[in-house]
Structures are given as C-alpha cells and as structure tokens.
Amino acid sequence: MYVKHLIAASVTTMTLLASTTPALAEWKPDRPINIIVPWSAGGSTDQVTRVVAPLLEQGLGTKIVIVNQPGASGSQGTQAALDAPRDGYTWTANAIANNATYAITGLVENTSINDYEIYLHVANVPVVSVNADAPYKDFGELLEAMKGSDVTVGTAGVNSSGGMALAAIKEQVEGDVGARMVTYDGGNPAVMAAASGEVAVTTQLATEQTEMIRAGKLRALAVLSDKPLVVEGIDPIPPVTNWLPDMPIAADYFGVFIPKGAPQEVYDTVAQVWQDNIMNSEEMMSYASERGAVFAPSFGEQAMEVAMPVVIAEACARVTRGEAVVDPSTIGIDCPAE
Structure with missing residues (x-):
C-alpha cells in the first residue's frame, strides 16, 4: 500500500471498526501498565508512544509507564515483554514488521505476529x-x-x-x-x-x-x-x-502490542479505548502532520490485514539477503515465488 492510499484506508478502517468494537469495556486495571519501548529515548517508537500513552491513560484510568530497553535491534526489550507475566500489565511498542520477523533472523526465538494483539496508530516512511x-x-x-x-x-x-x-x-x-x-x-x-x-x-x-x-x-x-x-x-x-523507479514500497506501521495470554477482557477493553481515544485523536493527527507520519489507526483483524504487506515484504527480504536463519513459512509467512 502506497503512502497516498493510507489516509483513505484509515478512514475506511474506522468505519469498519465501529461495528466490531466491543460494546462494553470490562477490564479495570488496578496498577500501572508498562509499555516496553525496545529502542532508546527520542526515536520514532519512543516519540509516538509518548503521544499515545496519555490518551490510553484517560480511557483506562491508570498510569502508563514508558520503559526504554534498547539493544540488539529492538529484540532485547521485545523479549522482555514476551517473558513478562501475561496479565495485561506489560505491553511493547514497535514497528509491527519487527515483532513479526525477529524470529526469522534468530533475534527472538519462537515468536511471530500471532503472539500479540495489535493496535496500530501511524505509518512511517524512511x-x-x-x-x-x-x-x-x-x-x-x-x-x-x-x-x-x-x-x-x-x-x-x-x-x-x-x-x-x-x-x-x-x-x-x-x-x-x-x-x-x-x-x-x-x-x-x-x-x-x-x-x-x-x-x-x-x-x-x-x-x-x-x-x-x-x-x-x-x-x-x-x-x-x-x-x-x-x-x-x-x-x-x-x-x-x-531515481529507482522499480523499488517496491510498503507502508511501515507502528503501534502497541499486548502479548497474548491475558484474560480476554484486557484486549476487549483496550480495543474499546482505542476506538474511543485513538481513532479520531487530534493529538495523534497533529503529531503525524508535524513529524511526517501518516495517521492510520486500526486494531484487531483490520490491523492484521493492513500490517501483513510490510510483514511479508520484510520477512521475505531477509531470505533474499541471506539473513534468515528460520524459514518464514514456519511462522505463517509465505514468500511469493520468484
């Protein structure tokens, strides 16, 4: 999906999500939530997570703590989030293609995009x-x-x-x-x-x-x-x-990700808050406009659908470049035949 199509796609996604959002948010967190940003402070993931966190705090009624844990191309903090108790109180944030492809290069073993419930907010371009x-x-x-x-x-x-x-x-x-x-x-x-x-x-x-x-x-x-x-x-x-007219382009989606295994009401509640506080957020729109990102929020099945093109592109590029130690097909990613 090219950048020019993202805004229209996000509008369509918002319309679709209105009918799929849970009717009632049931989870009431009783302590702060940690979001592990597996990169240093000031980078793209850190920036946007610090914009979205206060909006989530408003909806969830609890403090959200940003924990910067950089190292090994973001894999160390990601591993820490996966290793934490699956109780809904430890999330991570990143470009979705990273979380989906760490296993392919051996940076995080036995993981895939299916290990998370995903909540996307912006698409970024290098x-x-x-x-x-x-x-x-x-x-x-x-x-x-x-x-x-x-x-x-x-x-x-x-x-x-x-x-x-x-x-x-x-x-x-x-x-x-x-x-x-x-x-x-x-x-x-x-x-x-x-x-x-x-x-x-x-x-x-x-x-x-x-x-x-x-x-x-x-x-x-x-x-x-x-x-x-x-x-x-x-x-x-x-x-x-x-200069490079044949270069393939795929949108790079960012968001927050909650490892699966927590009670279902955790994910349903966050989906409701995402619908209410993120999908039409003026703060997020302003951030995107000022920073050169595209505001393209989604969650659930729609988020998975829009994320897969960049996930497939980056996973298969690892194979082409000889960087893969795990076949993408073993984590549910099929590369196009050459």
Whole structure:
C-alpha cells in the first residue's frame, strides 16, 4: 500500500471498526501498565508512544509507564515483554514488521505476529538525509558516491527501519555499494550522528529526522515512497522512485502490542479505548502532520490485514539477503515465488 492510499484506508478502517468494537469495556486495571519501548529515548517508537500513552491513560484510568530497553535491534526489550507475566500489565511498542520477523533472523526465538494483539496508530516512511555540509546535491549524486566510496550510514541496526531502508536501496542499485552501516541504540542517536557529521548519511524515519532537517543540520534527499513527502516547515522531499523507479514500497506501521495470554477482557477493553481515544485523536493527527507520519489507526483483524504487506515484504527480504536463519513459512509467512 502506497503512502497516498493510507489516509483513505484509515478512514475506511474506522468505519469498519465501529461495528466490531466491543460494546462494553470490562477490564479495570488496578496498577500501572508498562509499555516496553525496545529502542532508546527520542526515536520514532519512543516519540509516538509518548503521544499515545496519555490518551490510553484517560480511557483506562491508570498510569502508563514508558520503559526504554534498547539493544540488539529492538529484540532485547521485545523479549522482555514476551517473558513478562501475561496479565495485561506489560505491553511493547514497535514497528509491527519487527515483532513479526525477529524470529526469522534468530533475534527472538519462537515468536511471530500471532503472539500479540495489535493496535496500530501511524505509518512511517524512511528518509535518506545527509549532513548539511555533505557535497551531494541530490539522491542521484549520493548513489554514485555510495558506489565508489565507503560512505557511512547511521541507522538503529539491521532490523530497524533505517537498516531495512539501506538494504532495500542496495538491492536496487546495480554493482557494488560501498556504503557502510554504523549502528546505534536507536533512531535518535543515529540521526544525531548524521547531524553532527559522525556519519555522512542516515536512512532513519522521517519522524526522527524532521527537527534536524528544520534546523538545517540535515538535508533530506529522498523519501522511500512513490510520492513526495510533505511536512510542515520543510520543502517537499522527492520520492526515491525518481531515481529507482522499480523499488517496491510498503507502508511501515507502528503501534502497541499486548502479548497474548491475558484474560480476554484486557484486549476487549483496550480495543474499546482505542476506538474511543485513538481513532479520531487530534493529538495523534497533529503529531503525524508535524513529524511526517501518516495517521492510520486500526486494531484487531483490520490491523492484521493492513500490517501483513510490510510483514511479508520484510520477512521475505531477509531470505533474499541471506539473513534468515528460520524459514518464514514456519511462522505463517509465505514468500511469493520468484
């Protein structure tokens, strides 16, 4: 699903969900809920989770504590959430494709998308940006430089959106690409490294880069989309397909995920709160507009449906790149025949 279709899709999803939301929220939490963000503070997952948490607090009537637990491309915090008691009081937050594909690279064993009830809020897009003093005038010039030299690219790791974006770009370029990925504990440190000149480039998400782009510390060259990205206070960012017209694009959905095993009323209650407090949230819409995300909330079966294209794309890309240690079909993901 391309970025231009996401807003229309979210409206359709809201209409569908109105008829499927539970009529009565029954769970009344009696202590704080922890949401483990498996990345460092300031990154895309951390940012949006800190916007959504107060809205959930209003509906649930209890405190929500954000716990940053970075490490190993987000897998350490994810494992901690899976290992916690399945009582509804420990959630996690991430890009859904990460949680669905950790097992394929062996970062988290014996897990899949089916281990969670999923509640999505925004879709994000990676942006290729360079340090403001870099000599590259556009993405085409950067591509040529990446072919002939060891350009450094800051990301939050191979399993992050930035890492996957860099790998996808390399796949589309003929010949060897000399870009060397330098990994950090989260998107924000990777972006700051590019802004300071520690690395030349970052491919992290737009939501993590907008402040540095507005401040003139980064220069955005391309968005991984087939349409320009328009963000308040920033010149439109051209689509990567201007240079790589055959590059496949899949929306990268983010949300909060509750491991299965808790009483059903936990999930029903959160679904009701999601319907009431998130689906039409002005705060979430404002965040998306200011940060370059797409407001596309959903939950339940609809969330699973919209998430599967990026889950399949990223899982199967692991196989193509030789990064898979587990066959995606063993966790219910069938890759298209080549």
